[in-house]
Ligand code: COD
């Protein structure tokens with residue numbers, strides 16, 4: 001058992017408290033990892049606010065992280081102590097029908113189908129002050145050490161800077177893959193990206209690498225435009241600068257609507273606007289944002305009848321265990337630069353400050369260093 005620091009959420013709506021916790025050794029098929037860096041994502045904030053479905057407290061949040069294997073459980077063969085790894089909040093068991101389907105990345109042996117809050121054997125490896133603490137999405141990266149199933153970990157190049165590639169566990173991969181894998185953006189095409197947070201800016205990067213000739217970035221916060229341009233946006237527009245609906249503005253700008261649109265905000269009205277912004281025949285709209293659980297949207301079905309495609313995307317469609325190491329290699333070859341998403345770096349003990357920056361809209365990504 002290792003005693004170390006972790007950020008514990010004891011109850012919804014309360015700040016995190018950095019505590020000494022006990023982390024049990026990995027069981028068969030599990031790996032214990034020493035975290036080096038963890039990113040703060042808005043899904044962690046949803047968990048803290050109590051709006052994450054089926055989450056139980058107390059819990060150690062965090063689902064974006066990179067570290068070093070400390071020890072391995074019985075039967076683990078794909079990694080050894082000392083290896084650099086990224087934790088995967090969407091695992092890849094390699095055996096279920098979705099893992100065997102080349103078109104899918106939605107592993108069925110994941111926390112989506114089982115309890116989010118405990119490891120696959122329905123127990124926890126964390127305790128604090130005599131109480132069992134829950135895991136989050138199996139990864140719980142806001143802890144100096146965490147225990148994860150082997151198939152929720154990707155071994156990466158030993159040369160990778162962990163304080164940068166930790167974003168590959170969620171934010172960067174989600175946005176970049178939505179453009180590359182889900183939309184399959186073609187060279188010379190026109191794209192519109194709604195929402196320029198860390199994930200939306202990663203969509204912009206994906207559109208650019210895919211060879212889009214026009215990338216229109218849409219946000220109500222004009223402070224986001226400089227970075228969007230730096231990453232490849234050709235036009236930046238603020239819906240509040242227009243009296244007509246933004247889908248009409250985009251249709252006028254492009255003649256018939258964009259080839260690909262992306263909703264990376266998580267609001268009902270922008271989901272409908274993004275759908276209506278892509279062209280009525282071959283347009284593809286990818287939804288990355290998620291509505292609050294229980295919310296619904298309604299659309300005019302003729303939007304789809306003329307041929308538009310409406311798609312969803314989880315973690316950018318990547319088969320995480322096999323693709324994340326390749327993405328890290330492309331990063332090392334400087335194919336794209338997600339370092340620009342990191343606006344703040346804080347020592348782990350200042351985790352609550354990181355959440356304040358996120359809520360105030362001051363940060364794109366904050367990376368916590370252990
Ligand atoms: N019109 C245009 N822009 C808007 C509007 C609007 N009506 N409202 C807000 N915005 C802008 C904000 O100014 C901001 O710049 C941006 O939208 C949102 O950015 P962030 O920083 O809040 O969000 P991201 O990029 O970190 O995350 C966006 C998600 C859509 C991914 C997230 O909110 C979400 O829905 N997460 C769940 C789904 C998911 O796949 N998450 C990734 C795995 S955890």
Ligand code: ZN
Pocket residue numbers: 041042043044063064170171
């Ligand atoms: Zn996330």
